[in-house]
Amino acid sequence: MTxxxxxxxxxxxxxxxNFVNTLSGYKSANLVGTRSSDGRENLALFSSAVHLGADxxxxxxxxxxxxxxxxxxxxxxxxxxxxxxxVHADMVAAAHQCSARYARDVSEFDAVGLTPWYSDxxxxxxxxxxxxxxxxxxxxLVPVALNDTVIIIGEITEVFTDAEKVGEDGYVDIExxxxxxxxxxxxxxxxxxxxxxxxxxxxxxxxx
Amino acid sequence: MTxxxxxxxxxxxxxxxNFVNTLSGYKSANLVGTRSSDGRENLALFSSAVHLGADxxxxxxxxxxxxxxxxxxxxxxxxxxxxxxxVHADMVAAAHQCSARYARDVSEFDAVGLTPWYSDxxxxxxxxxxxxxxxxxxxxLVPVALNDTVIIIGEITEVFTDAEKVGEDGYVDIExxxxxxxxxxxxxxxxxxxxxxxxxxxxxxxxx
Numbered sequence: 464m465t466x467x468x469x470x471x472x473x474x475x476x477x478x479x480x481n482f483v484n485t486l487s488g489y490k491s492a493n494l495v496g497t498r499s500s501d502g503r504e505n506l507a508l509f510s511s512a513v514h515l516g517a518d519x520x521x522x523x524x525x526x527x528x529x530x531x532x533x534x535x536x537x538x539x540x541x542x543x544x545x546x547x548x549x550v551h552a553d554m555v556a557a558a559h560q561c562s563a564r565y566a567r568d569v570s571e572f573d574a575v576g577l578t579p580w581y582s583d584x585x586x587x588x589x590x591x592x593x594x595x596x597x598x599x600x601x602x603x604l605v606p607v608a609l610n611d612t613v614i615i616i617g618e619i620t621e622v623f624t625d626a627e628k629v630g631e632d633g634y635v636d637i638e639x640x641x642x643x644x645x646x647x648x649x650x651x652x653x654x655x656x657x658x659x660x661x662x663x664x665x666x667x668x669x670x671x
Numbered sequence: 672m673t674x675x676x677x678x679x680x681x682x683x684x685x686x687x688x689n690f691v692n693t694l695s696g697y698k699s700a701n702l703v704g705t706r707s708s709d710g711r712e713n714l715a716l717f718s719s720a721v722h723l724g725a726d727x728x729x730x731x732x733x734x735x736x737x738x739x740x741x742x743x744x745x746x747x748x749x750x751x752x753x754x755x756x757x758v759h760a761d762m763v764a765a766a767h768q769c770s771a772r773y774a775r776d777v778s779e780f781d782a783v784g785l786t787p788w789y790s791d792x793x794x795x796x797x798x799x800x801x802x803x804x805x806x807x808x809x810x811x812l813v814p815v816a817l818n819d820t821v822i823i824i825g826e827i828t829e830v831f832t833d834a835e836k837v838g839e840d841g842y843v844d845i846e847x848x849x850x851x852x853x854x855x856x857x858x859x860x861x862x863x864x865x866x867x868x869x870x871x872x873x874x875x876x877x878x879x
Contacts, residue, residue: 489697575876644862651866659858
């Protein structure tokens with residue numbers, strides 16, 4: 464099947480959204496916790512969290528265009544911090560429900576039945592049920608003029624997880640934590656490890 | 672287990688790299704095909720491809736700092752185009768081997784045993800073995816001063832995939848294509864769908 468720009472441009476809007484959202488491959492599933500300057504808690508599902516670098520420990524999120532209310536982006540701008548909470552299989556329905564357009568005065572925590580939890584240092588709420596929780600401070604907002612999205616770059620300053628799932632080499636076994644992967648807008652997947660492969664070097668095939 | 676910035680800063684380098692690379696969750700696995708202005712083919716494994724928007728159809732990649740040779744980035748700057756080829760389970764070892772630091776005059780296609788394939792319109796090579804292949808033109812390079820990475824933003828102009836895997840609503844069944852998810856630097860995972868959930872609305876739980 465071959466599709467060109469012309470085919471993309473003539474797709475019905477909803478079809479196109481579903482189609483293009485699957486093309487990049489599997490995505491991470493994270494709930495982003497924030498609080499407004501007057502203390503209202505917000506929780507939003509993001510499938511765009513991406514590793515940007517290990518030192519400093521940077522993570523990026525894509526926020527959609529601020530044409531309608533973007534509570535997460537507004538709260539991050541106002542408070543300078545946010546949390547990123549990994550979604551595991553038992554949390555999928557509640558996490559997905561957070562993508563509904565709740566009014567500003569509704570806390571998604573209450574609406575979907577998840578529990579806010581605070582560390583000693585960060586004013587943004589974590590999700591108590593999550594098994595891998597990151598606290599971040601805002602480092603940069605990068606506006607993307609091409610489609611009016613905003614790339615939110617945060618530095619990880621706190622990590623809460625299960626020590627038993629952190630290997631001797633630092634690898635966190637997110638499959639052991641039952642983290643899910645996302646495809647498209649609405650499909651959630653458990654995983655099964657195929658392999659961990661050694662550091663690749665020229666002339667030394669990992670296939671051997 | 673609680674880790675702070677202090678703990679991150681005192682981790683051994685390799686441990687820290689493994690650790691932080693797992694924190695964002697599952698990542699996509701794509702081989703990026705490019706060609707230099709003098710015709711040398713290059714293939715590189717990226718786990719940072721992220722959906723940026725459906726209309727225009729934008730995809731972003733993170734390129735590491737250009738301190739050493741970054742053939743992919745150089746080729747994209749020189750030619751203005753690249754391909755993104757989804758990695759499936761049977762391709763994992765060959766794809767991972769592409770992350771070895773081959774010299775500029777070595778084609779990773781030859782080195783790892785994958786097959787270059789060209790469309791009628793794009794001068795960058797596709798991976799014939801991939802079951803979901805995207806052709807992109809460069810739209811913007813966004814330098815990230817915080818860690819000297821570069822965010823490469825491309826617009827999808829061609830898509831090659833199996834028509835049987837594209838649903839009536841436009842959703843591409845990447846699990847059916849056996850696409851893999853990545854965690855950390857070196858772990859590859861098959862997936863098993865938990866659920867596709869309906870569009871979430873306030874007051875109407877998807878859990879019901």
